[in-house]
Amino acid sequence: xxxxxxxxxxxxxxxxxxxxxxxxxxxxxxxxxxxxxxxxxxxxxxxxxxxxxxxxxxxxxxxxxxxxxxxxxxxxxxxxxxxxxxxxxxxxxxxxxxxxxxxxxxxxxxxxxxxxxxxxxxxxxxxxxxxxxxxxxxxxxxxxxxxxxxxxxxxxxxxxxxxxxxxxxxxxxxxxxxxxxxxxxxxxxxxxxxxxxxxxxxxxxxxxxxxxxxxxxxxxxxxxxxxxxxxxxxxxxxxxxxxxxxxxxxxxxxxxxxxxxxxxxxxxxxxxxxxxxxxxxxxxxxxxxxxxxxxxxxxxxxxxxxxxxxxxxxxxxxxxxx
Numbered sequence: 001x002x003x004x005x006x007x008x009x010x011x012x013x014x015x016x017x018x019x020x021x022x023x024x025x026x027x028x029x030x031x032x033x034x035x036x037x038x039x040x041x042x043x044x045x046x047x048x049x050x051x052x053x054x055x056x057x058x059x060x061x062x063x064x065x066x067x068x069x070x071x072x073x074x075x076x077x078x079x080x081x082x083x084x085x086x087x088x089x090x091x092x093x094x095x096x097x098x099x100x101x102x103x104x105x106x107x108x109x110x111x112x113x114x115x116x117x118x119x120x121x122x123x124x125x126x127x128x129x130x131x132x133x134x135x136x137x138x139x140x141x142x143x144x145x146x147x148x149x150x151x152x153x154x155x156x157x158x159x160x161x162x163x164x165x166x167x168x169x170x171x172x173x174x175x176x177x178x179x180x181x182x183x184x185x186x187x188x189x190x191x192x193x194x195x196x197x198x199x200x201x202x203x204x205x206x207x208x209x210x211x212x213x214x215x216x217x218x219x220x221x222x223x224x225x226x227x228x229x230x231x232x233x234x235x236x237x238x239x240x241x242x243x244x245x246x247x248x249x250x251x252x253x254x255x256x257x258x259x260x261x262x263x264x265x266x267x268x269x270x271x272x273x274x275x276x277x278x279x280x281x282x283x284x285x286x287x288x289x290x291x292x293x294x295x296x297x298x299x300x301x302x303x304x305x306x307x308x309x310x311x312x313x314x315x316x317x318x319x320x321x322x
Contacts, residue, residue: 016103020136020148026092027132028152034072034127038064038158043123046071063120069156069164070115072127093133096150100172105147107175114167125158134167147173185259187307196223198237206304208240208314210280221280240276242302244316246286247275249294259307260285270294274316288317 036042043064047057050065057065064072100106121127137149154166192200199222202209211220215232226233249272252260256267270291275281286294287305300316307313 014139016099017136017138017148019099020096023092023096023133024135025132027090027130028093029090029131029154031128031130032073034129035075036072038072038121038123038125038127040123042071043068063122066117066120066164067115068121069117070154070166072121073129073154073156073166090131093152096133096136097172100148100150104174105172107145107147107173109144109171109173111149111169111171113169116165118162118164119158121158121163125163127156127158127163128160129154129156131155140171142171142173143176144171145173145175147171184308185257187259187311187313189311195225199223202237202239203304203312203314208242208282208302209237210240210276210278211235212238219278219280221282238278240278240302242276244274244276244282244300244302246272246294246296246298246300246316246318247281248273248296249286251291251294267291272300272316274300282314284313285315286318287315288319294318 040062043057043062046065046068047053052065054065056063131152131154134151134153136151139146139148149169149171151167151169154168156163156166190200199209211223212218212235213220213227213230213232214234214236216227216230218227218229219238220228227235249270251268251270253268260267260269268291270286271283272286272294273281273283274286285305286298286300287303289298298318300318302314303317304312305315
């Protein structure tokens with residue numbers, strides 16, 4: 001038995017199971033016919049999609065791949081309204097599902113299918129089929145929850161001859177109630193690439209590095225592959241002193257992002273554009289004062305703050321009297 005599936009105690013009474021077993025052998029769907037005969041174009045499309053190059057599926061004596069058995073019974077991706085030819089799910093199958101739903105087994109998951117091939121299918125074969133409720137299992141306990149496995153069997157015929165069977169199994173279950181564990185929200189990770197990797201290497205060492213063009217000495221931030229003053233491609237870095245002032249700022253009210261707010265409540269919080277004494281500007285959080293105390297011209301000083309075990313960022317600290 002699958003280690004993830006266990007029988008409920010054998011001596012536990014289960015009157016529902018006795019009701020469910022009465023549906024075994026009843027139709028799951030009324031008899032119907034395939035929308036199209038077995039045909040070469042569908043076989044070709046299937047083989048191309050599956051990468052199957054067997055010569056048995058090409059030429060004047062071609063047969064259909066056995067695993068296409070169910071394909072000839074499908075009503076299409078957009079079947080539209082229920083057909084008026086009497087096909088579709090049977091009343092017995094609907095009753096079975098309603099009985100399970102009413103008992104609290106409202107969730108469903110497909111678990112597996114089995115096929116048996118009785119004869120090859122060839123282009124031109126006319127497909128007919130019917131489906132029965134083959135079995136309902138005793139109550140089982142799985143990792144998903146407790147429920148019943150319902151197996152239906154489709155009998156497929158070609159030109160009236162048995163061609164194969166397709167068994168399809170679902171689990172109707174009552175989900176396990178799991179305690180909800182609230183995890184601390186994490187900030188999005190910065191995107192690190194070859195153009196800005198040096199900046200983030202500096203952050204890891206608690207240094208705020210500014211690029212400097214070695215041709216014209218222009219400082220630039222954020223980091224760029226070339227100088228926007230003289231187009232020079234060579235550069236080195238200078239370390240920022242950490243002193244600056246708030247050049248502008250916005251207060252974020254919506255949507256709420258708890259990871260961006262020290263209180264963990266999602267805001268409001270201020271996002272500032274800080275002008276460093278070196279003359280470049282950087283976006284960052286202002287800490288040390290409430291969001292409504294941040295103002296243009298507020299003096300701030302650089303520090304590094306750990307946001308979570310794997311992320312440390314530069315922030316700017318202000319004081320209430322700044």
